Structure formats: structure tokens, C-alpha cells
Amino acid sequence: SAVISQKPSRDICQRGTSLTIQCQVDSQVTMMFWYRQQPGQSLTLIATANQGSEATYESGFVIDKFPISRPNLTFSTLTVSNMSPEDSSIYLCSSRAGYNTEAFFGQGTRLTVV
Amino acid sequence: DQQVKQNSPSLSVQEGRISILNCDYTNSMFDYFLWYKKYPAEGPTFLISISSIKDKNEDGRFTVFLNKSAKHLSLHIVPSQPGDSAVYFCAAAVYNQGGKLIFGQGTELSVKP
Numbered sequence: 001s002a003v004i005s006q007k008p009s010r011d012i013c014q015r016g017t018s019l020t021i022q023c024q025v026d027s028q029v030t031m032m033f034w035y036r037q038q039p040g041q042s043l044t045l046i047a048t049a050n051q052g053s054e055a056t057y058e059s060g061f062v063i064d065k066f067p068i069s070r071p072n073l074t075f076s077t078l079t080v081s082n083m084s085p086e087d088s089s090i091y092l093c094s095s096r097a098g099y100n101t102e103a104f105f106g107q108g109t110r111l112t113v114v
Numbered sequence: 115d116q117q118v119k120q121n122s123p124s125l126s127v128q129e130g131r132i133s134i135l136n137c138d139y140t141n142s143m144f145d146y147f148l149w150y151k152k153y154p155a156e157g158p159t160f161l162i163s164i165s166s167i168k169d170k171n172e173d174g175r176f177t178v179f180l181n182k183s184a185k186h187l188s189l190h191i192v193p194s195q196p197g198d199s200a201v202y203f204c205a206a207a208v209y210n211q212g213g214k215l216i217f218g219q220g221t222e223l224s225v226k227p
Binding site: 004006030031033035041042043044045048056092094096098099100102103104105106107108110 | 146148150155156157158159160163165203205207209212213214215216217218219220
């Protein structure tokens with residue numbers, strides 16, 4: 001199993017500012033993903049973080065708002081840019097070692113935008 | 115377009131009895147299914163999975179059943195324990211879509227002593 005560390009675990013930010021969330025996996029993994037869980041909602045996939053190339057974004061999410069980096073097989077960052085109160089959510093990093101394996105999750109970053 | 119659906123937002127069960135959580139999907143290309151458990155302020159924790167080539171997978175108190183013709187899967191927990199109280203999410207994946215998981219809305223299970 002993989003252990004995923006996310007930081008910060010929570011933050012309160014002013015609207016219009018940006019926050020970068022870091023995700024560190026304790027082993028090399030093939031796939032890394034970023035999810036969002038809005039209050040009372042399910043987990044929604046934001047994007048697949050691709051090593052050394054641009055992330056693959058899901059419908060409704062764009063690179064200008066959620067830039068993602070993945071410089072190597074164990075580390076990724078998600079930036080929430082120009083934040084508004086609607087961005088208040090839990091952001092979760094996830095990894096999978098391969099197809100037909102389970103995905104592991106970090107503990108999440110609880111973001112509140114005021 | 116909600117491809118994975120959990121139609122029961124909550125379920126209450128007596129300790130020692132069976133908990134049955136249900137999940138339906140619409141995309142016939144899904145070939146791998148997973149169940150996760152989530153406590154508040156924590157990330158989801160993997161419970162059990164099943165490949166589309168199987169119709170049942172068992173791990174201790176947890177059993178997942180897959181009915182491909184009905185596009186339905188269920189998680190059985192027996193016997194249920196108060197520590198099982200959490201939100202349960204089902205998720206599905208397609209082999210050739212980069213490994214991403216699509217989640218249902220979740221079912222909050224409450225196991226009463």
C-alpha cells in the first residue's frame with residue numbers, strides 16, 4: 001500500500017488569492033489524481049497528473065484555474081488560483097500503482113475561502 | 115451525467131445485523147469496481163474491489179457482489195459493528211481511460227449498538 005502525505009491539511013484563504021497543495025507518495029506510482037469533495041457531495045475528479053507533461057483535466061476544470069505539476073513519480077502539486085468562496089472544498093490527492101489495483105488517498109486539504 | 119449512483123443517502127442498521135449498500139452504474143465499459151469508507155476529516159480508505167470478470171469477492175466481514183447484466187453492485191457487511199459507521203462510496207474505472215475512478219454520491223451508514 002502507498003502512504004500519501006498532503007499539506008497543508010487545512011487553510012483559510014482570502015478570495016482572489018491562490019493556494020498550492022502538495023502531495024507526496026512514499027513509493028513510485030504510475031498514476032496520480034486530484035479530486036475535490038464539496039460539502040455533502042461525492043468525490044469529483046479534477047485531473048490526472050501526468051509526469052513531466054500537462055495534466056489531463058476533466059470536463060468543467062481548466063488549467064488556468066487549477067494548474068497541476070508532477071515533476072516525478074512521487075510528487076505532485078495542485079494550485080487553486082484566484083479563489084472564490086465557491087472553491088471551499090476538500091481537495092484530495094490519490095495514487096494508483098496500476099490498473100486493476102486500488103487507489104490510495106491522502107488525508108485531504110480542507111480549504112475555506114472567505 | 116451521473117455514471118455511478120448510490121440512491122440511498124443513508125442507512126441505519128443494528129449492531130450484529132447485515133448492512134447492504136447498493137450501487138448502480140450506467141457505463142457498460144466499467145470493468146473494475148471498488149468500495150471505500152470515509153470518516154470525517156480523513157481521506158477515503160479502500161475496502162474491497164471486484165473485477166468485471168467476477169461476480170463476488172469476499173474479504174473477512176466484507177463481500178462485494180457484481181451483477182453486470184443489471185449494472186449493479188452491492189457491499190455486504192456482516193456482522194455490522196458500530197465502528198463501521200461512516201460514509202461508503204462505490205467507485206468504478208475503465209481500463210483504457212487512464213485509471214481514473216468515478217465515484218458515487220456515498221451512503222452514510224450508521225450502526226447502532
